[in-house]
Amino acid sequence: MxxxxxxxxxxxxxxxxxxxxxxxxxxxxxxxxxxxxxxxxxxxxxxxxxxxxxxxxxxxxxxxxxxxxxxxxxxxxxxxxxxxxxxxxxxxxxxxxxxxxxxxxxxxxxxxxxxxxxxxxxxxxxxxxxxxxxxxxxxxxxxxxxxxxxxxxxxxxxxxxxxxxxxxxxxxxxxxxxxxxxxxxxxxxxxxxxxxxxxxxxxxxxxxxxxxxxxxxxxxxxxxxxxxxxxxxxxxxxxTTESLGQYTRAKQFCDIFSSNLTSVVQRVSYPVLSTIQGERERLKQAYKRVIKTTMLITFVCMLGLAAMAKSIILVLIGEQWLPAVVYLQIICFSAMFYPLHAINLNMLQVNGRSDLFLKLEVVKKVIAVGPLLLGIFVHVIWMLWGSVLVGFVSYYLNSYYSGRDLNYGIREQIKNIAPSFFIAGLMAIVVYALSFVPVSVFILLPVQLLVGTSVVVVVGEISKIEEYIEVKQIALSVIRKITSR
Structure with a gap:
């Protein structure tokens, strides 16, 4: 109960x-x-x-x-x-x-x-x-x-x-x-x-x-x-300020999914998990469940957004923002791990390890100096790709220390999220391939959305992975409540 x-x-x-x-x-x-x-x-x-x-x-x-x-x-x-x-x-x-x-x-x-x-x-x-x-x-x-x-x-x-x-x-x-x-x-x-x-x-x-x-x-x-x-x-x-404007606009497109989902996970999981902070096994199961469900949604949103970046930019805000496409695609690869970082860091806070939280931030930011130097001395694109690499290293550090106390380390986490990444990756490949079809972007974008959604649903129904079933149940529950009203 x-x-x-x-x-x-x-x-x-x-x-x-x-x-x-x-x-x-x-x-x-x-x-x-x-x-x-x-x-x-x-x-x-x-x-x-x-x-x-x-x-x-x-x-x-x-x-x-x-x-x-x-x-x-x-x-x-x-x-x-x-x-x-x-x-x-x-x-x-x-x-x-x-x-x-x-x-x-x-x-x-x-x-x-x-x-x-x-x-x-x-x-x-x-x-x-x-x-x-x-x-x-x-x-x-x-x-x-x-x-x-x-x-x-x-x-x-x-x-x-x-x-x-x-x-x-x-x-x-x-x-x-x-x-x-x-x-x-x-x-x-x-x-x-x-x-x-x-x-x-x-x-x-x-x-x-x-x-x-x-x-x-x-x-x-x-x-x-x-x-x-x-x-x-x-x-x-x-x-230039114009380059900064292109970057911030690309980041806003990415944030509508990644940062918002990260914020949701942080705001809900932290107070809820804090209520069971002394129950080790129960905490681990809740922790695992949050990670698997969250990352299915995140991978689908981020890889799908990267695959449809050009169509979305052209349809929604016009050709003057076309340089933002490349920025958006790279930022999506980096941002798809943000919710995972948030969940792992939340566990450190739930367990009262704000000291370790701080030490990890210092170490990760020292590593992150590399991309900044690339941005200053080479090019902004290299800086963004460098941030993707730093994101992988940061995830390893976060998951190693947060999972250690609960015996839920990086290997088990990757094993748990791999099916979600496979589904999202397959969807992104199919959707990106459609961008080479010579049709108007106003036709292409809805087709990409429809095909991408269909791929996720079909593969999810065939594989019946636990996280897909849970997301499906939540979505159906919300739809039932809306229709009943």
Whole structure:
């Protein structure tokens, strides 16, 4: 009964978390398709530079406290108020730092327009600080239904604002307006739908307890965020803002599947697995199940996206974004392992090994210096292929240490995910071969989607692998609920 309750909680959490991400990132992605036809790669490149600093500073503001609160079984108001106060004060300080440093950042990238853009967009850091605890409380409850409502309202409204500004010829400020309004509305409605309210309270004891676990995750998150964004720094500094715009657009296409799926897996598996952190065998089985099911979906999405990259780019955003095709295909090969990294690293956190989590991040980022040097001295394409190789090495390290405690190492993991990779690989080969058929891309894209889906379903039905059956059952369950309503 308890096992079934955990499964039900996980399935519901994944369903609503996925809906939350689709409501947020999915709608923003669709809005982005419209904006991509109204704006230029250069304008996207300017925003790409600013998001580097916003992402890094947001990681600092969180300081690892969110995960520390989620993991703490008896977290209470004193903990929430302490973290809220710290997050808010730190966000104001970082906003001031970014405001003052805007001219220097502008000179570094040789882009005078960045000064005013940075100073306006940096308010997102403070707005986000108001949302951290509200979101953390909902994650602890595995309540992604509320977050889905919030994401839908914020994304739809901000999308209308962004498109309206673009039609009004506001240029790059259309993207600024969209991003600020989305974060502002998201925060506002988290407060509307959530009952928790802060009071003026700060506990040194609570701070020390949470920080003793969270600081290692902060450093790890900071290192990881900087490295994710540093490719944009290299492209923005050593190439053109147009090249950066092409890269960021390709990454956004990939992220709609990979990063969103990674986010879903992290947000749901961490609080759920934390509830059984002391039950070794049960934890291993849950861990294995999450990996097998997640990687079937990930391999199909990422390899399928790589195979259809050119058709998708041409149909959805036009020929001016054609250089993004190669970037997208390479990024997909790298990103297909992101959810697997997330699951393995979550296990380290569930087991309280934030120290090992930090050590692994340091080692992996030292290895990742190689691709950056290729980007600086050779070419951006070589940098991206280098990141694919680093991804394989990183997976080996993550799985070795996370699986060691549960006796579920890399060999068994690869054995478990190999059938999913075979199905996705076969599908990708068939779909990519169709791209050589001399027909309009507007005909080719739906044909590729139909054929790709058919290959996955037919091979899945013939092989009847466990993960395919589980994904099929979840999908049918969702369809039944929708049709019954």
């Amino acid at each position: 308890e096992q079934e309750s955990l499964k039900s909680k996980t399935v519901k959490g994944i369903g609503w978390s996925f809906a939350d991400n689709i409501s947020g990132s999915g709608i923003s992605f669709l809005v982005g398709l419209v904006l991509a036809r109204l704006l230029t790669p250069n304008e996207y490149g300017l925003i790409g530079i600013i998001t580097i600093f916003i992402a890094v500073f947001n990681s600092i503001v969180d300081s690892g406290f969110s995960n520390a609160l989620i993991r703490k079984k008896n977290a209470g108001n004193i903990d929430y108020n302490t973290v809220f106060t710290f997050n808010l004060l730190l966000s104001i300080a970082l906003f001031a730092v970014l405001y003052v440093c805007a001219p220097r950042i502008s000179r570094f990238f040789y882009q005078p327009e960045l000064v005013s853009l940075i100073r306006v967009m940096s308010i997102i850091i403070v707005i986000n600080a108001f949302a951290i605890i509200q979101r953390t409380i909902l994650v602890r409850k595995v309540d992604f239904k509320t977050q889905t409502k919030v994401s839908f309202i914020a994304s739809m409204t901000s999308g209308v604002i962004g498109i309206g500004m673009a039609i009004g010829e506001c240029g790059v400020w259309s993207l600024v307006g969209q991003q600020i309004s989305r974060q502002l509305l998201n925060t506002l409605f988290l407060w509307v739908f959530n009952t928790w309210r802060p009071v003026l309270q700060f506990s040194i004891k609570s701070f020390r307890e949470l920080f003793s676990f969270g600081w290692k995750l902060l450093v790890s998150s900071l290192i990881d965020t900087v490295w994710k964004e540093i490719y944009q720094v290299v492209i923005g500094k050593y190439y």
